[in-house]
Amino acid sequence: MSYETAIGLAMLGVMIAAIFLGFPISFTLLFLAFAFGWWGLGDVVFNLAYFQSIGLMKESLLAAVPLFIFMGFVAEQAGLMERLFSALRLLLAPVRGALFIVVIVTAAAFAMATGIVGAAVTVLGIMAAPIMMRSGYDGQLAAGAITAGGTLGILIPPSVMLIVMGPVLGVSVADLYAAAIVPGFMLAAMYVAYVAARSFFNPKLGPALPKSERAASVWPVLRAVVLGVLPLAGLVAATLGSILAGMATPTEAAGMGAAGALVLAAAYRKLTWAGFQRALMQSLATSSMVLVLALTSNIFGAVFARLGAADWITETLLAAPLPPALMLALVTVLIFLLGWPFEWPAVILVFLPIFYPVVNGLGVDLVWFGALVAVTLQTAYLSPPVAMSAYYLKQVAKGWSLATIYKGMFQFMAIQIVAIALIFLFPAIATWLPDYLFRSGALVVSEPPTTTSADPLGESYDQMYQRSLENLEQ
Amino acid sequence: MPLLTAAVRAIDRFAELCGVAIAWLMVPLVAAVVYEVVARYAFAAPTIWSFDVTYMLYGAMFMLGAAYTLRVGAHIRTDFFWERWSPRTRGVIDTVAYVVFFFPGIALFLWVGWDEAWYAYEIGEMSEQTPWRPLLWPLKACVPLAAALLLVQGLSELTKSLYAALTGRAFA
Numbered sequence: 001m002s003y004e005t006a007i008g009l010a011m012l013g014v015m016i017a018a019i020f021l022g023f024p025i026s027f028t029l030l031f032l033a034f035a036f037g038w039w040g041l042g043d044v045v046f047n048l049a050y051f052q053s054i055g056l057m058k059e060s061l062l063a064a065v066p067l068f069i070f071m072g073f074v075a076e077q078a079g080l081m082e083r084l085f086s087a088l089r090l091l092l093a094p095v096r097g098a099l100f101i102v103v104i105v106t107a108a109a110f111a112m113a114t115g116i117v118g119a120a121v122t123v124l125g126i127m128a129a130p131i132m133m134r135s136g137y138d139g140q141l142a143a144g145a146i147t148a149g150g151t152l153g154i155l156i157p158p159s160v161m162l163i164v165m166g167p168v169l170g171v172s173v174a175d176l177y178a179a180a181i182v183p184g185f186m187l188a189a190m191y192v193a194y195v196a197a198r199s200f201f202n203p204k205l206g207p208a209l210p211k212s213e214r215a216a217s218v219w220p221v222l223r224a225v226v227l228g229v230l231p232l233a234g235l236v237a238a239t240l241g242s243i244l245a246g247m248a249t250p251t252e253a254a255g256m257g258a259a260g261a262l263v264l265a266a267a268y269r270k271l272t273w274a275g276f277q278r279a280l281m282q283s284l285a286t287s288s289m290v291l292v293l294a295l296t297s298n299i300f301g302a303v304f305a306r307l308g309a310a311d312w313i314t315e316t317l318l319a320a321p322l323p324p325a326l327m328l329a330l331v332t333v334l335i336f337l338l339g340w341p342f343e344w345p346a347v348i349l350v351f352l353p354i355f356y357p358v359v360n361g362l363g364v365d366l367v368w369f370g371a372l373v374a375v376t377l378q379t380a381y382l383s384p385p386v387a388m389s390a391y392y393l394k395q396v397a398k399g400w401s402l403a404t405i406y407k408g409m410f411q412f413m414a415i416q417i418v419a420i421a422l423i424f425l426f427p428a429i430a431t432w433l434p435d436y437l438f439r440s441g442a443l444v445v446s447e448p449p450t451t452t453s454a455d456p457l458g459e460s461y462d463q464m465y466q467r468s469l470e471n472l473e474q
Numbered sequence: 475m476p477l478l479t480a481a482v483r484a485i486d487r488f489a490e491l492c493g494v495a496i497a498w499l500m501v502p503l504v505a506a507v508v509y510e511v512v513a514r515y516a517f518a519a520p521t522i523w524s525f526d527v528t529y530m531l532y533g534a535m536f537m538l539g540a541a542y543t544l545r546v547g548a549h550i551r552t553d554f555f556w557e558r559w560s561p562r563t564r565g566v567i568d569t570v571a572y573v574v575f576f577f578p579g580i581a582l583f584l585w586v587g588w589d590e591a592w593y594a595y596e597i598g599e600m601s602e603q604t605p606w607r608p609l610l611w612p613l614k615a616c617v618p619l620a621a622a623l624l625l626v627q628g629l630s631e632l633t634k635s636l637y638a639a640l641t642g643r644a645f646a
Contacts (some may be wrong), residue, residue: 020554022564023571024549031579046586053583053617054590057533058603060525066532067507070500114627248511251528255507262504280497285548288539293550341554 001312008309012034015300025346029296030363037303042331044472046084049299051468056243056295060161060251061173066287067254068158072114073262073279078265081110081123083228090431093214097199097206099137100145103128107149108188112236113261114153115160116286121150123394129397130407139400141195144408147389149190152366154344155182155374157240158257161344161375162296163250168352168365172459173250174243178434179371185425190415211409235260242336244437297349303450304463314357331355332424334342335373339380353461372423372432379416382409478633485630487547494541496535496595503531522606536614541623544631565594565638572632587617
């Protein structure tokens with residue numbers, strides 16, 4: 001091991017210790033990259049950091065991040081979830097465990113219009129928790145359904161997490177989106193099957209709704225469903241559809257989605273000045289948080305690689321006498337454990353780049369690996385005691401104790417672990433759709449025409465790093 | 475003390491006002507993307523400027539928004555232990571970290587960013603990515619500007635953490 005590599009590994013160790021203190025991760029990373037980088041590399045570290053920064057600011061793929069976040073906040077204000085929820089509630093009222101199923105289906109549908117977690121859990125909590133308590137639903141199962149359903153937002157496209165993950169793994173975001181769709185809806189179906197079976201065999205957990213809560217005739221119900229579902233379906237088809245059909249880049253789809261959500265909100269007469277302003281401010285804070293972390297962890301990663309520590313870790317791990325499947329399982333478990341104390345931006349941007357060369361060296365399908373990581377990190381949202389969704393729910397459903405919420409989440413966490421095992425053992429769950437759409441020739445992907453010859457779209461962070469090295473040499 | 479409180483409030487207000495202005499960049503960003511898609515598919519007339527405008531607005535927005543994000547406490551922390559710590563412990567950690575990590579790191583970033591932006595301005599550097607070839611210095615100037623805004627907001631945050639460290643109460 002060279003002197004520089006030792007500095008790089010020391011930097012990694014200090015970083016892990018330092019970010020546990022709780023100071024904002026971005027600023028800790030920036031300083032450590034400067035300090036250790038200057039020690040090991042000299043003044044060149046400042047230029048390296050600068051080229052990484054400006055490279056990230058010019059990465060047009062990541063413009064999809066603020067746009068999808070904005071789309072989610074506007075769709076939330078448009079009351080799309082409320083409409084869907086009340087329509088489905090009327091439709092499913094006679095079924096045992098109706099409200100559990102309604103919560104999960106609403107959450108899965110809304111996940112296609114938002115890319116983050118928070119909002120869905122909060123809105124579902126406000127809408128569903130009071131009715132569930134009133135109707136004598138089991139608190140644990142109810143809290144579990146709300147938190148589990150709400151976390152589908154970061155898995156099911158347009159997940160912001162997958163956009164950020166694409167360049168880390170060097171795969172296209174469209175591939176990752178296609179790979180997350182089947183696992184996402186498989187999970188939703190597993191949740192529904194679980195709550196339906198539990199309440200079928202024990203109706204006390206979730207009774208069918210009383211006659212007074214049911215609709216008198218079927219027509220108003222169908223009308224409500226159509227009015228609630230159709231606009232959302234149109235929005236989803238326009239955004240996800242255009243990405244999966246290869247017609248638009250994720251950035252273009254996100255822009256169209258944001259505009260579409262604004263039109264929907266206006267059509268429902270829910271677009272207020274204050275609400276619009278609030279959506280703008282929330283979008284700014286959320287996207288700036290994610291992207292500043294992307295920028296600083298890119299600088300950190302570039303310094304780490306330049307010091308030779310990244311190669312050293314890869315070579316050491318690949319030299320270990322472990323079968324590839326076991327190595328992959330270890331990486332997956334490690335990512336799950338990291339998802340406990342850290343939120344997804346930190347895991348994807350800070351730690352995944354350290355594992356990436358190892359996984360790449362094993363020669364596995366990185367699209368499949370991306371889907372596996374996505375489900376693993378979604379599970380981390382459901383793993384008490386550090387689980388954001390529990391806090392979001394507790395804030396709006398004061399009637400449930402944190403212990404009740406945790407017990408409910410544990411049940412759904414077990415379902416998640418089954419799903420992770422299934423995706424691990426049967427990669428086709430994730431890879432079938434992207435293979436069918438993009439890689440088997442079933443569909444000729446026409447790259448959206450851009451006005452440039454050297455198309456910088458979809459550049460991986462690694463390529464960005466290589467380019468910044470070229471810049472340094474000039 | 476009242477003077478210091480007033481200064482903290484003034485800085486926070488400044489960050490919020492800047493935040494509002496920066497958040498509105500979302501509107502031209504959405505407009506630029508939508509215009510390009512509609513022009514391309516409906517009129518078969520793709521624009522020459524949309525690609526550059528899109529990344530410039532996105533880059534400017536998230537960089538300049540960093541100070542507002544600091545003001546509203548949205549920069550991600552590892553809350554594993556943080557949740558359980560008293561206001562005083564939090565204040566001590568933040569005070570030390572602002573002095574040791576934040577100010578030196580951001581000041582270096584300001585210095586490097588300023589040099590590069592000034593150089594881009596002097597030579598009239600243009601983007602090589604598209605035939606439109608827009609000037610690059612406005613985007614590059616966002617780096618030192620974002621760092622400067624962060625340093626200003628950092629003064630307010632440092633004062634608040636110092637207050638918490640000394641009194642054991644969170645600054646309200």
